[in-house]
Amino acid sequence: MNIENLHSLFLECNSVCTDTRKIKKDDMFFALKGDNFNGNMYAEKALKKGAKYAVIDDNQYKTSAQAIVVNNVLETLQELAIFHRKHLNVPIIALTGSNGKTTTKELINAVLSQKYKTTATVGNLNNHIGVPLTLLSMDLNTEIGIVEMGANHLKEIEFLCHIAKPDYGYITNFGKAHLEGFGSVEGVITGKSEMYDYLMANNKTVFVNGNDTIQVNKTKGANRFVFGNNTFVDTTIEFIDAQPFVACKYNGLIIKSQLIGDYNFGNIAAAIAIGNYFKVADDAIKNAVENYIPTNNRSQIIKKGTNNIILDAYNANPTSMHAALLNFEKQTGPKIAVLGDMFELGNDAKKEHQNITDLATSLNIDKTIFIGENFYQSESDSKKVIQYKSFEDFKNDFDFTQMKNTTLLIKGSRGMALERVLELL
Structure with a gap:
């Protein structure tokens, strides 16, 4: 057939x-x-x-x-998605990056859905199966499609662009993610930039964070829409504060999000800028950002008794872990970080886990609990550090009942499933 x-x-x-x-x-x-x-x-x-x-x-x-x-x-599913995408002829925004893809996608969807009938990737269905499924979930009512693309090796984004044929694209950032597949940070930049290559070759539009030098340099000569707080941007979004939540200024409006960490400013700014590009009203953009509440173990704020928990256990890599710890140090009161192994780092695993161990030790964090074989092998003589080889060892040994009025950061790769810590509190 x-x-x-x-x-x-x-x-x-x-x-x-x-x-x-x-x-x-x-x-x-x-x-x-x-x-x-x-x-x-x-x-x-x-x-x-x-x-x-x-x-x-x-x-x-x-x-x-x-x-x-x-x-x-599988090939038929992909071919059907390509055919359906041509059938609908709907504008598609694609996004990828090392960190923040799903949060940014959800924010963009929240903003654009204020004005348009949108269809966006559900969860993180962002691979060679998820992208076709997202395209096939669109119908004639869809006015804008938002497609998240993930990759752990070269040529993967190129292939996903061949399927989705995006009209617009955004890369959140380039970081130390999937080093096992990409080989190096340079490999990550090359692999993620396959989206730029597709968009520029087809004279499509690129959204660019003007505060990211790599993005700016990679898109020279592109049809691009630049945002940030530099002087040459198309739309200016000014960072105000990240305590306790990220706030920014846009067109005279103060927008107060429910997202923690100054690293989320870029994600929020991208959603605001894309809303601006598609002529969503300023007050609607503000409403969408301010009412977005993170879910699915991504920067969730949870109250348990007298303790506040920052649950960011959906995934982790050295770049996101580093940013999360720097932000966590800014929290007031007693602080405990519970960190799980970071996966898919290949030959860099030992070095990167040691780097995070050293960073955590140097910061103003009362105690850091490391869980997993890689963190267990990291060296530390600090009394602020406790290391467990497995989650079961941690579960059987650590007594959480002693904690009162404490802020916890819980973060690790998906395979560590550190949301299980909540059951112990």
Whole structure:
């Protein structure tokens, strides 16, 4: 079956699904395969649960006319997304970066949805499967699409741009993330800049943080919209304060967010600038930013008894960990940091974990608890440092009942699942 015919069938369906546990009536099920599963085996179950069609790539699982056999399910999903994107012809804003992608995407969506019908990436579905799913979630009512793109190796952003064909793009920053795949920070810059390469080659628009020298230099000659507090920007957004939450000034308005950390200023500024570009009213921009509350373990502020918790446990890398600690030091009163291993650092893992250990020791933080094999191997003779090889060791040893009127920072890579600390409080 060619893509045009498959797209006609797709338009009969409510949505696309790849998990039979989440099937809804009249979905189109794509039988993806992984290292430990074969989606073809679940095609019949998907149809019985209400799916209108099931796309498979193994003939032996074709049990009805509703099962559509293709050469490769994943490639077909991607090709369908490309076709659908052309069918809709909706403006697409793509964003990537080492840190802050999802928060920035949520802020941009909050701002633009004040004026437009937007469709944005759900959660962090930002890879070779998530990007197609995001595109396929858009319909004729969508006025602007917002697509988050993640990458852990070279040519990945290039491939995702080939699928989404963005009209606009923004890179939050370049940091020490996924060094195992990119090889170095220079590799990160090259890999993330594949978005710039696509946009500039196709004469599309780039949003640029004028306070970031790398972004400014990388986009010379581009059709760009620059924001920040430098003199050459298209729109000026001035940082005011980050205690306790980030506040900024824009067109005479004071905007007070519910986000902690001065590192979130760039994320907020990007959303304001993009709102400005798309002519969202100033008061609507202010309303959107001020009412955005972070979720999903990203810079969440949680009150437990007399303690305040900064839960930033969705993910971590050396750049974001460094920024989080510098911000945490500014908190008043007793402070305890609970930090988990940072993953995907390859040969740099030992050095980067030692750097964070040294930084935490040097800061005005009462105690830092390190959890994970990498942090356990870091050297420190400070009495302010406690090291645990595993979460279970930490859980069985540390007594949280002694804590009163304390501020906690909880941060680590996703695989550490440090949100479990909340259960111990």
